[in-house]
Amino acid sequence: MYPAGSSTATTSTNNGSGSVTNSYCPPAAATNQQIQVTPTSNSTVLLTRTLADNTVTTYNAGTVTGGTAYTFIFPVATQSAVYKLTGTTVNCNNAKVLNFSLTLAPTLTLGASATTVCQGGATVLTATGSTGSYTLTAPNTPTQTNTTGVFTVAPSVSTTYTVTAPTACGPATQQQLTVTVPELTVSPAAATIVLGSSVKLTATTNVNGAVYSWRDMGTSTILGIADAPILAPLLTTTYRVTSTVAGCALSKDVPVTVRLVQPLPVTLSRFEAAWSPGGPVLSWTTASEINNDYFAIERSLDGVMFKTIGRQAGAGTATVAHAYQFADAEGAALTAPALYYRLRQVDSDGKATYSPVRTVAVGRAGLALFPNPAAAHATLIGAAPSATVRVLDPLGRVVATTTTNAAGSAQLALPAGLPRGVYLVRAGQQATRLTVE
Numbered sequence: 001m002y003p004a005g006s007s008t009a010t011t012s013t014n015n016g017s018g019s020v021t022n023s024y025c026p027p028a029a030a031t032n033q034q035i036q037v038t039p040t041s042n043s044t045v046l047l048t049r050t051l052a053d054n055t056v057t058t059y060n061a062g063t064v065t066g067g068t069a070y071t072f073i074f075p076v077a078t079q080s081a082v083y084k085l086t087g088t089t090v091n092c093n094n095a096k097v098l099n100f101s102l103t104l105a106p107t108l109t110l111g112a113s114a115t116t117v118c119q120g121g122a123t124v125l126t127a128t129g130s131t132g133s134y135t136l137t138a139p140n141t142p143t144q145t146n147t148t149g150v151f152t153v154a155p156s157v158s159t160t161y162t163v164t165a166p167t168a169c170g171p172a173t174q175q176q177l178t179v180t181v182p183e184l185t186v187s188p189a190a191a192t193i194v195l196g197s198s199v200k201l202t203a204t205t206n207v208n209g210a211v212y213s214w215r216d217m218g219t220s221t222i223l224g225i226a227d228a229p230i231l232a233p234l235l236t237t238t239y240r241v242t243s244t245v246a247g248c249a250l251s252k253d254v255p256v257t258v259r260l261v262q263p264l265p266v267t268l269s270r271f272e273a274a275w276s277p278g279g280p281v282l283s284w285t286t287a288s289e290i291n292n293d294y295f296a297i298e299r300s301l302d303g304v305m306f307k308t309i310g311r312q313a314g315a316g317t318a319t320v321a322h323a324y325q326f327a328d329a330e331g332a333a334l335t336a337p338a339l340y341y342r343l344r345q346v347d348s349d350g351k352a353t354y355s356p357v358r359t360v361a362v363g364r365a366g367l368a369l370f371p372n373p374a375a376a377h378a379t380l381i382g383a384a385p386s387a388t389v390r391v392l393d394p395l396g397r398v399v400a401t402t403t404t405n406a407a408g409s410a411q412l413a414l415p416a417g418l419p420r421g422v423y424l425v426r427a428g429q430q431a432t433r434l435t436v437e
Contacts, residue, residue, distance in 0.1 A: 118248035130165035279332035
């Protein structure tokens with residue numbers, strides 16, 4: 001993390017021990033350190049590094065051919081370190097030892113009273129090695145500056161802190177330290193399944209050594225200990241996983257919704273039928289499709305008996321909207337006062353679902369009612385969109401009201417016990433008669 005500088009030192013030793021001391025400022029971009037050794041004869045070579053915090057690491061070069069250079073490459077040290085290089089000549093047990101040290105000049109250190117804290121807990125960071133001011137920064141954290149180098153932090157998530165201070169290596173020498181906050185995650189975070197199927201819930205933490213305990217909150221049943229249980233609930237419920245990691249108690253709730261049936265293969269967001277000079281035109285839009293093979297367009301003269309008059313290929317599986325249109329040219333020649341249409345959606349395995357029925361008046365100007373006479377229900381077509389519809393008795397009293405849809409049609413629900421007779425149905429400035437039987 002130092003801003004600039006490097007250093008190289010060379011020494012030779014023969015039949016005994018030697019030592020060398022050197023100081024350096026690690027470059028900011030450095031990702032590794034290198035030490036090169038050249039034995040005069042075939043030798044087995046070991047390098048032991050002891051950091052200032054007493055962390056010891058041994059690097060084994062194996063047998064190095066005499067006269068050949070071997071380079072040890074290891075992570076850059078941001079602490080002073082002592083190295084012990086041991087070379088043993090093949091067929092000779094006389095080990096040669098070279099001790100040397102690399103000292104950060106000057107040494108800027110950053111330590112913590114605890115490098116792992118629970119969410120909401122605090123730790124004290126201590127920086128040393130500068131005679132000026134220390135500045136502590138971290139993502140989503142206010143900047144702190146003081147001359148003591150002591151900072152109290154309380155991260156809510158794992159955070160890497162950077163301390164910046166002037167040293168002989170530069171005016172903005174830096175060191176970093178990461179404080180880990182144990183976190184528990186579950187994948188998926190929520191699930192929806194069909195009754196009879198199962199879901200696998202996988203718990204993980206960012207700290208090793210976690211043990212996970214599961215409970216069904218709907219039944220208060222303890223399910224046991226597992227990293228990734230496979231569960232098959234009969235009812236919608238919530239599972240809770242708990243774990244204690246590095247002294248931190250963690251928990252996470254996962255809702256699982258159980259459906260009795262599979263979702264419909266097609267989500268029909270719009271279906272309309274309207275009269276045009278060339279005959280009825282049907283248009284519809286899907287919001288999503290799952291294995292949709294095709295749509296069969298069906299027509300009826302009475303709203304009861306339907307027959308297929310056309311077919312449109314589906315989009316298969318799609319998560320974006322798709323628009324469809326079908327023109328019924330034969331419908332213009334039919335003599336029925338109204339035509340009824342529906343869609344039969346067929347998926348790739350032959351299963352079918354039906355859309356609502358739509359009604360179109362055949363070449364008729366003005367209002368039309370079907371059926372007429374009627375007993376309890378009637379369909380009004382030919383009105384303006386969003387028009388207020390009123391049903392009036394012979395005395396002019398309103399007995400039913402509704403509003404037309406975007407296609408100018410409406411479903412009239414007649415009151416129970418309505419006397420037989422002729423009623424006036426008015427939509428805006430238009431009117432027609434309805435016979436109630």
